[in-house]
Amino acid sequence: MEKKQLLESFIHDNLDRAYRLAYSYTRESASAEDVVSDSIVKALSNIETLQKLEAVKPWFFRILVNTALSYLRKEKRIVYFERPEEMEQILPGKEDSSDLMIAEFLEMLEPKYKTVLILRFFEDMSLKEIADVTGESINTVKTRLYRGLKLLRIEMEDTYE
Amino acid sequence: MNKKLDHLKEQYEEIKASEELRERAEALFAKQPVGEAKQRASEAQPATGDARQPMDGEQPTAERTKRGEAGRKSSAGRHALWKRWVAAAAVAVVAFVGGLHTSESFAATVASLPGMEGIVRVLTLDRYHFDNGYMQADIVTPQIEGLADEKLQAMINEQLRKDSEEAIALFEEEKQAMEEMGLAEEAHMGWEFNYDIKTDTEELLVVDTYLYNVVGSSSTVHKYYNVDKKNSKLLTLPELMADHPDYVTELSDYIRKEMEKTNESGDGVYFLEYFTKIGEEQLFYVNEDGQLVICFDKYEVAPGAYGSPEFVIPADYFKWNGEN
Numbered sequence: 154m155e156k157k158q159l160l161e162s163f164i165h166d167n168l169d170r171a172y173r174l175a176y177s178y179t180r181e182s183a184s185a186e187d188v189v190s191d192s193i194v195k196a197l198s199n200i201e202t203l204q205k206l207e208a209v210k211p212w213f214f215r216i217l218v219n220t221a222l223s224y225l226r227k228e229k230r231i232v233y234f235e236r237p238e239e240m241e242q243i244l245p246g247k248e249d250s251s252d253l254m255i256a257e258f259l260e261m262l263e264p265k266y267k268t269v270l271i272l273r274f275f276e277d278m279s280l281k282e283i284a285d286v287t288g289e290s291i292n293t294v295k296t297r298l299y300r301g302l303k304l305l306r307i308e309m310e311d312t313y314e
Numbered sequence: 315m316n317k318k319l320d321h322l323k324e325q326y327e328e329i330k331a332s333e334e335l336r337e338r339a340e341a342l343f344a345k346q347p348v349g350e351a352k353q354r355a356s357e358a359q360p361a362t363g364d365a366r367q368p369m370d371g372e373q374p375t376a377e378r379t380k381r382g383e384a385g386r387k388s389s390a391g392r393h394a395l396w397k398r399w400v401a402a403a404a405v406a407v408v409a410f411v412g413g414l415h416t417s418e419s420f421a422a423t424v425a426s427l428p429g430m431e432g433i434v435r436v437l438t439l440d441r442y443h444f445d446n447g448y449m450q451a452d453i454v455t456p457q458i459e460g461l462a463d464e465k466l467q468a469m470i471n472e473q474l475r476k477d478s479e480e481a482i483a484l485f486e487e488e489k490q491a492m493e494e495m496g497l498a499e500e501a502h503m504g505w506e507f508n509y510d511i512k513t514d515t516e517e518l519l520v521v522d523t524y525l526y527n528v529v530g531s532s533s534t535v536h537k538y539y540n541v542d543k544k545n546s547k548l549l550t551l552p553e554l555m556a557d558h559p560d561y562v563t564e565l566s567d568y569i570r571k572e573m574e575k576t577n578e579s580g581d582g583v584y585f586l587e588y589f590t591k592i593g594e595e596q597l598f599y600v601n602e603d604g605q606l607v608i609c610f611d612k613y614e615v616a617p618g619a620y621g622s623p624e625f626v627i628p629a630d631y632f633k634w635n636g637e638n
Binding site: 157160161169174189197220226254258298 | 318319322325326328334335487584
């Protein structure tokens with residue numbers, strides 16, 4: 154299939170996913186929509202960099218994540234919590250985080266942790282695919298997953314793979 | 315998986331894209347015909363004549379080719395979406411300029427204009443230039459000098475300088491983002507911030523600054539400074555229209571009729587269903603004959619191939635006499 158058509162059908166089928174991911178960073182719908190639009194424009198003008206047709210998801214998500222991060226850099230207003238103790242202050246009593254809400258989840262985590270957690274657990278992407286999105290090594294992705302879960306105080310019974 | 319994460323995932327999946335975003339996304343695909351995704355700026359000149367030459371004789375950084383028919387076959391929905399998208403893009407790219415060496419060719423251009431014996435003139439204070447073969451930027455900083463009211467002059471110059479700096483910052487940010495994504499060699503970005511002298515008479519100086527940028531598709535955002543030299547002030551539309559309390563309706567009706575006429579004659583595809591009336595911040599300038607010209611940015615009321623449309627208001631409705 155022609156690359157552009159492939160992208161179009163991918164966007165058609167995965168617009169919700171793209172929007173969710175963008176929203177995870179911007180946490181505001183108008184900006185999230187702009188990030189998605191912007192990413193589509195970038196993807197279209199760089200469609201030739203899509204090497205393998207089956208890699209469209211990590212390829213597009215990479216553009217999307219970078220666009221969202223670049224948006225956040227412009228904003229620079231968002232503060233994240235690095236240590237569990239800090240989060241404790243805003244989430245008193247939520248020791249096991251069982252009633253953690255998605256809004257809190259998105260608010261408290263730094264983008265680098267958020268990205269890997271969302272892609273791994275919500276989007277069911279493999280570590281390799283996540284590494285393709287973030288442009289980092291699989292080991293880095295793993296480390297971030299552990300660290301992210303720790304920040305969330307979530308004990309994992311399961312393995313990552 | 316873990317039940318806490320399951321719980322989060324359920325909530326996460328409740329986040330859904332709006333219909334608007336869906337339409338907007340579809341429009342982005344519809345807008346770029348297959349094979350043209352990488353085509354550069356295609357800003358054809360509008361019928362009203364928006365021809366602008368680079369002031370210093372250099373080629374514009376972004377290639378400008380005419381692509382007359384592209385993008386003309388659009389549904390009503392798409393028009394509105396373009397506008398939405400472009401509005402978003404415009405927010406992202408609003409920019410302007412400033413520098414301290416006078417561009418000689420610019421000075422020559424100005425000198426050739428009628429009324430240039432006047433004292434007030436525009437100089438190119440600074441020029442930011444970048445070109446690595448993939449990404450180009452040419453951003454100048456115009457400054458006005460010789461205005462009797464120094465406060466007003468300082469205010470305009472400050473705005474020009476800020477707009478220019480912002481254009482540079484945004485370009486650099488975009489460039490960095492492309493590099494980080496490993497797309498530097500594929501980016502095909504072109505940014506130009508420059509100005510035109512629209513009018514230069516004894517009474518009036520009109521500077522049109524525009525930010526033209528290509529990142530995939532192109533957009534142009536204008537800002538007009540209508541400087542009343544005698545009264546040392548910037549003209550505003552409401553002030554000019556002091557004798558026409560219903561000017562918004564009257565001008566809008568006139569423009570809509572002109573659009574209809576053009577569309578019926580087969581020469582145009584204005585977005586009639588989108589244009590309702592001129593806005594509070596409507597772009598305008600006064601030309602050398604004292605006539606009011608209502609302007610629109612690219613995509614605002616017509617497909618991109620039309621460039622930035624202008625509508626000259628008949629002199630029997632309004633003519634500037636230097637008094638308003």
